[in-house]
Amino acid sequence: MSYAWFLRISAMRKALALILVFALSCFLLLPLFTLLIWAFADQWTFPSLLPQQVGLRWWQWVFHNGDLGNAIKLSFEFAPIVTIASAAICLPAAYAFSRFRFPLRRPLFVSLLAINAFPKIGLYISVAALFYRLNLMDTFLGVVLVQLINTLVSMTWIPTAAFNSIAPELEEAAHDVGARGWRVFWRITFPLALPGIIVASILAFLASLDEAQGTLVVGTPSHITMPVIMYTLVSNYPQPVGAVFSILLSLPSLVLLISARRFLTAGYLAAGFRVK
Amino acid sequence: MAGLTLVDLTKRYGGATAVSNVSITLNDGELLSLLGPSGCGKTTTLRMIGGFITPDEGDILIDGQSIVRLPPERRPTAMVFQRYALWPHMTVYDNIAFGLQLRNKSREEIRKTVDDALVLTGLPGKEKRYPHQLSGGEAQRVALARALVLEPRILLLDEPLSNLDAQLRLRMRDEIRNIQQRVNITTVFVTHDQEEALAIADRIGVMNGGHLEQLASPDEIYTQPATLFVASFIGNMNLLPGSITDGAVQCGLLGFAIPQDARLSGSTREAIIAVRPEELVLDGHGPYHGQVTQSINLGDHKLLVVDAGEQLVRVAVAREDAVPRGTAVNFSARRYHVYEDGVLRGTAVSNDTA
Amino acid sequence: MQVVAPVPSRSWRHALTGLLLVSPPFLLMLFLIVAPTVQAILYSTGQVPTDNIVFQSDIDLVSSATPTLVVYQRLLSSPYVQADLAMTFQVTIASVVLVLVVGYILALYVRFSTGLLPSIVRVLYLIPMFIPVVIASYGLIEFFVANGFLQTILAQFGIQNMPSPIYTPWGIVLGQVWTGIPFAVLLLGSGLDGVPQELIEAAQDVGASFGRILWRIVTPQVVTPLLIVGTFTFIGVLGSYTVPYLIGPNAPQMLGVAMTAYNGSYQRPQPAVAMAVLTFLIATVAGAIYVWGTSRTERTAA
Numbered sequence: 001m002s003y004a005w006f007l008r009i010s011a012m013r014k015a016l017a018l019i020l021v022f023a024l025s026c027f028l029l030l031p032l033f034t035l036l037i038w039a040f041a042d043q044w045t046f047p048s049l050l051p052q053q054v055g056l057r058w059w060q061w062v063f064h065n066g067d068l069g070n071a072i073k074l075s076f077e078f079a080p081i082v083t084i085a086s087a088a089i090c091l092p093a094a095y096a097f098s099r100f101r102f103p104l105r106r107p108l109f110v111s112l113l114a115i116n117a118f119p120k121i122g123l124y125i126s127v128a129a130l131f132y133r134l135n136l137m138d139t140f141l142g143v144v145l146v147q148l149i150n151t152l153v154s155m156t157w158i159p160t161a162a163f164n165s166i167a168p169e170l171e172e173a174a175h176d177v178g179a180r181g182w183r184v185f186w187r188i189t190f191p192l193a194l195p196g197i198i199v200a201s202i203l204a205f206l207a208s209l210d211e212a213q214g215t216l217v218v219g220t221p222s223h224i225t226m227p228v229i230m231y232t233l234v235s236n237y238p239q240p241v242g243a244v245f246s247i248l249l250s251l252p253s254l255v256l257l258i259s260a261r262r263f264l265t266a267g268y269l270a271a272g273f274r275v276k
Numbered sequence: 277m278a279g280l281t282l283v284d285l286t287k288r289y290g291g292a293t294a295v296s297n298v299s300i301t302l303n304d305g306e307l308l309s310l311l312g313p314s315g316c317g318k319t320t321t322l323r324m325i326g327g328f329i330t331p332d333e334g335d336i337l338i339d340g341q342s343i344v345r346l347p348p349e350r351r352p353t354a355m356v357f358q359r360y361a362l363w364p365h366m367t368v369y370d371n372i373a374f375g376l377q378l379r380n381k382s383r384e385e386i387r388k389t390v391d392d393a394l395v396l397t398g399l400p401g402k403e404k405r406y407p408h409q410l411s412g413g414e415a416q417r418v419a420l421a422r423a424l425v426l427e428p429r430i431l432l433l434d435e436p437l438s439n440l441d442a443q444l445r446l447r448m449r450d451e452i453r454n455i456q457q458r459v460n461i462t463t464v465f466v467t468h469d470q471e472e473a474l475a476i477a478d479r480i481g482v483m484n485g486g487h488l489e490q491l492a493s494p495d496e497i498y499t500q501p502a503t504l505f506v507a508s509f510i511g512n513m514n515l516l517p518g519s520i521t522d523g524a525v526q527c528g529l530l531g532f533a534i535p536q537d538a539r540l541s542g543s544t545r546e547a548i549i550a551v552r553p554e555e556l557v558l559d560g561h562g563p564y565h566g567q568v569t570q571s572i573n574l575g576d577h578k579l580l581v582v583d584a585g586e587q588l589v590r591v592a593v594a595r596e597d598a599v600p601r602g603t604a605v606n607f608s609a610r611r612y613h614v615y616e617d618g619v620l621r622g623t624a625v626s627n628d629t630a
Numbered sequence: 631m632q633v634v635a636p637v638p639s640r641s642w643r644h645a646l647t648g649l650l651l652v653s654p655p656f657l658l659m660l661f662l663i664v665a666p667t668v669q670a671i672l673y674s675t676g677q678v679p680t681d682n683i684v685f686q687s688d689i690d691l692v693s694s695a696t697p698t699l700v701v702y703q704r705l706l707s708s709p710y711v712q713a714d715l716a717m718t719f720q721v722t723i724a725s726v727v728l729v730l731v732v733g734y735i736l737a738l739y740v741r742f743s744t745g746l747l748p749s750i751v752r753v754l755y756l757i758p759m760f761i762p763v764v765i766a767s768y769g770l771i772e773f774f775v776a777n778g779f780l781q782t783i784l785a786q787f788g789i790q791n792m793p794s795p796i797y798t799p800w801g802i803v804l805g806q807v808w809t810g811i812p813f814a815v816l817l818l819g820s821g822l823d824g825v826p827q828e829l830i831e832a833a834q835d836v837g838a839s840f841g842r843i844l845w846r847i848v849t850p851q852v853v854t855p856l857l858i859v860g861t862f863t864f865i866g867v868l869g870s871y872t873v874p875y876l877i878g879p880n881a882p883q884m885l886g887v888a889m890t891a892y893n894g895s896y897q898r899p900q901p902a903v904a905m906a907v908l909t910f911l912i913a914t915v916a917g918a919i920y921v922w923g924t925s926r927t928e929r930t931a932a
Contacts, residue, residue, distance in 0.1 A: 017739070017743070017747060018747065020735075020739075021747050021750065021751055021754075024736070024751065024754060024755075025750075025754060027808070028754055028755075028757055028758065028808070028811075029754075029757070030773055030779065030780070031766065031769030031770045031772070031773040031774075031808070032757075032761065032765075032766075032769050033779075034769055034772045034773040034778070034779040035765070035768065035769045035772060037779070038772060046777035046781070046782055046785070047777075047781075047782050047785040047786075048782070049782055049783070049786055088654075089654040089655055089658060090654070090655050092651040092652075092654070093651055093652040093653075093654060093655050095651065096647070096648040096649075096650075096651035096652045097652060100644050100645070100647060100648030100651070101644065101645065101648065102644070102645035102646070102648035102649045102652075103645065103649075105648070108652060108656065112655065112656075112659070114659075114663070115659060115663060116862065116865075117861075117862075117865055117913060117917055118663065118667075118865070118869065118910065118913065119865055119866075119868040119869025119886070119906075119909040119910065119912075119913050120866070120869035120870070120871070121869050121870065121871040121886035121889065121890060121906075121909075122869055122885075122886070122889065122905070122906030122907070122908075122909035122910055123663065123666065123667075123869065123906070125670075125889050125890065125893050125902050125903060125905075125906040126666035126667055126669065126670035126903060126906050126907075127662060127666045128893065129666065129669060129670060129673060129685070129899060129903050130665055130666040130669050132682055132684040132685065132899075133669075133679060133681065133682045133685070145658075145661075145662060146662070148658065148662070149662050149663075152655050152658065152659065156655055167359070167361065169357045169358075169359060169361035170361050170363055170364075172326075172328050172348065172355075172357070172361065173355070173357060173361040173362075173363070173422075174363075174374070175327075175328075175347065175348040175349045176326060176348050176349070176353070176354060176355045176423075177349075177354070177374055177375030177378065177422065177423075177426060178349045178350075178375050178378045178379065178426070179349060179374070179375075179378055180347075180349055183378070187374070188363055191365045192363075192364065192365060206760065209762070210762035210763070210764075212762070212763065212764050212872055213871045213872060216871075216890075217890065217893065217894075220894075227762050227763075227764045227765075230762075230764040230765070230768065231764065231872075231875070231876070234764075234767075234768050234771070234876055239772060242768050243768075243772075246764075246765040246768055246769070249762055249764075249765060250760075250761060250762070250765060253760040253761065253762075254760075257760050
């Protein structure tokens, strides 16, 4: 197969493509790169291309600051709890969507998408209004609930696609050799759907870890997570503090991304976005 | 080893009947091939025996005991799926051993049983492989081994050869038959390939539209097709529609005498003569004549297409016979069948040209 | 192995189990989406529950036995809110257009080119998906801000006094494009994957130019994904807070920033909730356009 027609016109196209890709990389990467430099800059003033003084002073500062330490601790409490809660709520539903036939199956499945059709900040403000009445404002449970909102769709859709991709004969063959319901599920169905479930769990974990808006609205003042404290850092502290903290906050994403790249490239991500 | 009995098995989907009143009795160690076009109900029948589909009516008995209410995991049947259904996350060894582990056998016992099965199916040395590392033929063998280690009383095979290329298909076909006879296991083999069925089966059940058209030995299926469908489905057959007049069926210019023992219902004046190309012979004194319009070389023999006035008739001749297009020929029929209302009413065999 | 739809199970017990298993996410949806929305509509139309101090605390509370639009009238007649609304629309529409254009170009490039460069792009465009929006915004600020890294680089080439988009509406658009690229390219890419290669080859065969193939053959096949990306980007920008709060100007503000300020700093929950309901209404209109658009393309396709 050849896509040469796209490039055939002239070498100009190739040059153009090179320039565009370069511009794209600059646009996407340089802002992150800027933060990386700032994180190790003790002194950096315009118009010097590189910092005048390099050091780890601000890293020490960040690690010794109690508020920031608490935020890190809190973030890593929320993320696993939200991931597990989301999995407990959504995985049985994903299995049912894939393996059971019941009335309204298709409309229910699609209607989950309505969650993403809400302007988020408006939703959080409304949720906050409800939480005031239920005394859920600024509580651990309240923050978990508001963070769950962003995990429901991917935690249902991606595992459903994973369950769907398991040929029913594989389960039938297990029944045939004598395995019953739960055994078939744990020995055959679950391991085969695991890559999709892992991808969904990673996305839920990151969604919780990175969630700022809902947590800000529902969790202040005593539930300040890493991304929420960033709002303060950005405006009230010298650049290196925010930069160091940005790197700390991005590290989990990076680690998860690298350790799970095998699954992420296997098309599960795209499966979660396939709307038809 | 066991006998299998299907009693009036029926399955409907909505308004459509997928399988209708199928009754079959299978003896110990017998290999039955369910043969028919896609959608004829053969796979549905097989899946009902395996327990994956619940019949609406009828009963399934193994050694006289009804199993129709048991789920697949409690039936003494083992299935080889069309696409093998090997568990991709398990090695060959684990695929075969899974059913044994469920039965709480000791490690050594499992090891030995699996090893025996690997030898039986010609797979030694492959136990650590994963399914995606296997060729089609190997995957097929693993599926067979997985089914056989549980010592099922009935083996079910769902188009097991349809995913293999032509060469391998022949080899695996003979191998399956060989293993089946060595283990002496009662087997139901679903296929849409008549050649496969004729080669491998003790008996063939030809199915069409959910009905069992004929249940007989391969020989009988070929030489005495009970219905017009079987006659048209199995092998090459000239089907000549005609009308009944004075003890003969007149098909265009060709007249066929109705045999003495034929049992015509007489309800209509319509009948169909079925005659295989190899039962038509070129014969200078033959009663029929026509003109050769085409000669098709099939390797081991040739088929002549003969224009006999209102009918085109295919006549088989030997490979070395050269009959150019346009040649006028006379021919006669050694053996033909008379069908009325789609059912075989009589067979004529003439001795003079033997 | 080819995938076959699971065998349907007909028994009502199966149906009941299925419904039971799918109910948790929907109960949660009922609690976290439906209930807040209903309450927001009631509260903003003057139906104030008496059991809550925070609701009662609004300094300029509108309370009425029958539904009233007073809160909305006051809100929409305020010149500040009018300016906020206008900017919200401008930023949202500019972001949607840019995300669609950039996303479509990237998706086309990734789909129809081979070699090293597109495979780099394939990794590159996913990056924003794994960067928290707060960090992305901060990075964009430090890069594009006056005397930031970009101006530093440009200064090396003697280019100076370039205006910075940071703390202007264009900065918000920049941030929305940065964060919106992965979703747009993923979705448009999966749409383009569905365009049969034969269609394109057949068109090439009769001598159609690249532009013509793109416009007449490829684009009509991805109208639905384009509409989805457009709608969801629209709703996403409308409901965004972090990017406009950090990168945008102090006044006028985008609606998301304004309503958060009303809810928090100004202690005015009622107008805040009313603004939230306004964004819901705007999103509903966008959703309706999307549904109308997809049903229209499906009709013309049929």
